[in-house]
Amino acid sequence: MTQHLTGRTALVTGATSGIGAAIARTLGAAGAHVLVTGRDAGRGALVVDDIRKAGGSAGFEAVDLAAGADDLRAFAGRALSAAGGNLDILVNNAAVYPVGPTATMNDADTAGLLAVNVLAPHILVGALVPAMAERGHGTVVTVGSWMASVGTAYTALYSATKAAVEHLTRCWAAEYGPRGVRINTVSPGVTLTPGNEAHRPLLDQMTAATPAGRVAQPEDIARAVAFLVGDDARMIHGATLAVDGGITATRPS
Ligand SMILES: NC(=O)c1ccc[n+]([C@@H]2O[C@H](COP(=O)([O-])OP(=O)(O)OC[C@H]3O[C@@H](n4cnc5c(N)ncnc54)[C@H](OP(=O)(O)O)[C@@H]3O)[C@@H](O)[C@H]2O)c1
Known part of the structure; x- marks a missing residue:
């Protein structure tokens, strides 16, 4: 991993587990100072430790993203202070996925x-991106899903x-792109x-007939995020x- 994010600060939501933890480790390995966030401080501390042991820089900031707009704006303020007043990268990764029959x-x-x-x-884009736009640079990646593109039952x-x-991303790109903030979505497939x-x-069954023929690992998604938030994706x-x-993109033949 090149140190292409050296000197930048990044906030990753849902960084205490899975894809978000891999994104946090990968951005840390690329030189960014990473704010690991989530509800679980214990799992957050493990990710912070991993980043520091690999030679990177990280801290943890607790947040319950379901807590309501006022709490989230207060969290954004704390995160900005923890980032030293300047946030360069926001990764909206956290999500919940209760599924079942609609009824x-x-x-x-x-x-x-x-x-x-x-x-x-x-709310986080509204709270954090205007300051990026004022400084004339910044990047946001939101983690979507392959399920946005096909209908699946339940x-x-x-x-x-x-x-x-995905569509918020397009609108935000139109809103903030002209002021130097690049905003994109990474859409993972089935990821372990x-x-x-x-x-x-x-x-395994869902991915057996895909071109890749296997599930993705969280690091596969994290590398794409690290590319998109870097200047090579300008x-x-x-x-x-x-x-x-x-x-x-495909159907088994
Ligand atoms: N895994 C897949 O196959 C797959 C496929 C397509 C897209 N995705 C997307 O990839 C992203 C990560 O998924 P994952 O599989 O890595 O999920 P995961 O292992 O369940 O992790 C979810 C993360 O979200 C955080 N989170 C959940 N509710 C929260 C809340 N109320 N407040 C703050 N943080 C909260 C959790 O942190 P705490 O528990 O510490 O709060 C955790 O760090 C999601 O956007 C998901 O939709 C996943």
Whole structure:
């Protein structure tokens, strides 16, 4: 990993597990100071330790992204202070994924899906990106999902939240891109994480006939994020980069 993010500060939501932890480690290895965030301080401390042991720089900031707009704006303020007043990179990675038949989804789950997956990125972008725009540079990546591109039974609202962040990304690119802030989505395919490893046989079955022929690892997604937030991606605005082993682009023949 090149040190192409040296001198930059990055906030990663949902960095205490899975894809977010891999993004935090990868941005740390690329030279960024990383704010690891999530609810679980114990798992957060492990990720911070990993980054420091690898020679990088990191800290932890606790947040419950479902806590409401005022709490999230207060968190954004704390995170900005912890970043030394300047945040260069925001990665909206955290999400929840309760699924099931539409008729039996409970109200708490549907509210949580909207709060964590859609409203939290919207509030954090509103709270943190204007300062990037004032300085004339910054990058945001929001983590979407292959499920935004195809209809799958029993995932309706989760998939719709991921379609929502893809389109928020396009609108934010139009809003902030002219002032120097690049905003994109990375759209993972089926990726093995602590959140789904109990279903490994199903994941293997879902990916067996894709071009990649296997599940993704969190690091596969993290490398794409590290590319998009770096200067090599300077002409990429409002894009959705599929890192999905070809599951959305192809059909088995
Ligand atoms: N794994 C896949 O196959 C796959 C495929 C496509 C897209 N994705 C997307 O990739 C991203 C990461 O997924 P993952 O599989 O790595 O999930 P994961 O292992 O379950 O991790 C989810 C992360 O989100 C955080 N989080 C959840 N609710 C939160 C809340 N209320 N407040 C603050 N943080 C919260 C968790 O932190 P705490 O527990 O510490 O709060 C955790 O760090 C998500 O956006 C997901 O939709 C995953």
